[in-house]
Amino acid sequence: MSGHNRWTKIKHKVAAAGAAKGTAFTRVSKEITVAARTGGGDPAGNFRLRAALDAAKAVNMPNDTVQRAIKRGTGELAGASLEEARYEGFGPHGEAFIVECLTDNKNRTAGEIRSIFTKAGGKVGEPGTVTSKFERKGVIEVKPGPTEDAVMEAALDAGADDVINNGADGFEVRTDWKSVHEVAAALSKKNIALGEAKARYLPLATTMVEGDRAQKVMRLLETLEECDDVQHVHINVDFDEATLAAAEG
Numbered sequence: 001m002s003g004h005n006r007w008t009k010i011k012h013k014v015a016a017a018g019a020a021k022g023t024a025f026t027r028v029s030k031e032i033t034v035a036a037r038t039g040g041g042d043p044a045g046n047f048r049l050r051a052a053l054d055a056a057k058a059v060n061m062p063n064d065t066v067q068r069a070i071k072r073g074t075g076e077l078a079g080a081s082l083e084e085a086r087y088e089g090f091g092p093h094g095e096a097f098i099v100e101c102l103t104d105n106k107n108r109t110a111g112e113i114r115s116i117f118t119k120a121g122g123k124v125g126e127p128g129t130v131t132s133k134f135e136r137k138g139v140i141e142v143k144p145g146p147t148e149d150a151v152m153e154a155a156l157d158a159g160a161d162d163v164i165n166n167g168a169d170g171f172e173v174r175t176d177w178k179s180v181h182e183v184a185a186a187l188s189k190k191n192i193a194l195g196e197a198k199a200r201y202l203p204l205a206t207t208m209v210e211g212d213r214a215q216k217v218m219r220l221l222e223t224l225e226e227c228d229d230v231q232h233v234h235i236n237v238d239f240d241e242a243t244l245a246a247a248e249g
Contacts, residue, residue, distance in 0.1 A: 024059040026228045028052060029069040030102040034082055036073025047181040047188070051197045080104035087113045088130045091235070092121035092216045095209070096130040098201045098234040099224055109229045116227065120220040133236050134201040137161075138180025140187065141195030142171040151192065158186035170195070174202075203236035210240035218243060 032052040039046035043053055049070075056066050072079035085106050087099040097117075103109040114124045140160075142151055148171065152163045155173045160183050164172040175183045177199035184197035209217055217237060224233050239247075 023226055023228060025061055025065065027231055028055045028059060028061060029065060030082055031231065032056065032066060032069035033073040033079065034084075034102060036070045037075075037082075041070045041074040047185045047197065050188075051181075051184070051194075054194075055196060085109055085229075086127075087124055088127060089113070089117045089124040090122050090130070091220055091237075093209075093213055095122075095207070095217055096133045096203070096236040097122070097220075097224075098130060098134060099230055100232045100234075101227075101229040102231050103229040109227075112227055112229065113224070116220070116223050120216065120223065122220060130236075131201070133205070134203055134234060136177045137200055137202050138175040138177040138183065138197070139200040139202070140173040140175070140180060140184045140197040142173060142187070143193040143195055144168060144170040145193060146171075154187055154190045154192055155183075157190075158183045198232070200232070201234040203234070206236050206238045208240060209237045210243060214239050214243040218247065 032049065035046060035049040035052045039048055041049070043050040053066065068077060071077040082102045082104055083106060085101040085103055087101070087110070089097045089099065091097060099113055101109050101113070117124050148163065148165055151171045151173070155163050155175075158175075159179065160173045160175040162174045164174065166172055173183065173187065180197055180199055184194055188194055217235070218239065221233055221235065224230050
């Protein structure tokens with residue numbers, strides 16, 4: 001598993017434990033609302049919503065909070081209109097970042113993201129400045145249990161491009177980003193237990209960072225992920241073992 005994937009796992013555990021629960025609730029609630037708005041409020045026919053509900057369960061979000069988020073998406077409850085926003089930037093040593101947000105005020109969010117990068121010794125770039133370093137793909141997490149052959153067969157039948165074996169953490173199915181939810185639905189019908197299914201920016205190449213540089217990048221990454229409007233952060237680095245071990249505590 002890459003260093004950034006492992007960092008993501010660490011952050012999920014922290015959120016589930018409660019240290020970042022407020023931010024996790026906000027992030028998941030926004031995703032539920034947008035999923036319900038774009039695909040309807042019935043999870044049986046809306047895989048994006050089903051995936052968002054799984055994420056809500058993982059952070060122990062109360063059911064009434066979940067239902068309010070769904071109703072805001074379907075229009076049954078009033079709520080701010082959420083828009084997707086993407087920012088590209090560079091870390092303190094030129095590391096490439098793509099930051100995906102859901103916001104009700106793009107001007108506010110743009111200012112917050114710019115401030116976070118500046119304080120960390122980085123900067124926000126113009127649109128398109130780092131996207132050439134990434135590939136847009138659909139990524140579907142498969143929970144541990146099935147064999148690699150079973151996942152590979154089901155994934156190929158569903159139209160996926162590749163399967164990554166993450167060992168004890170299960171598998172990762174990669175596909176065209178526009179069809180990620182359709183492929184996930186096809187896998188689910190074959191009784192493959194799934195985790196998150198999302199469009200992601202995957203780095204075409206990564207650079208290992210360690211020591212003081214790794215600490216600076218991780219602090220920037222963590223600060224971005226703590227911003228209420230941020231949904232996902234993609235970077236083109238891997239963290240060294242010592243940095244990850246320290247983060248796991």
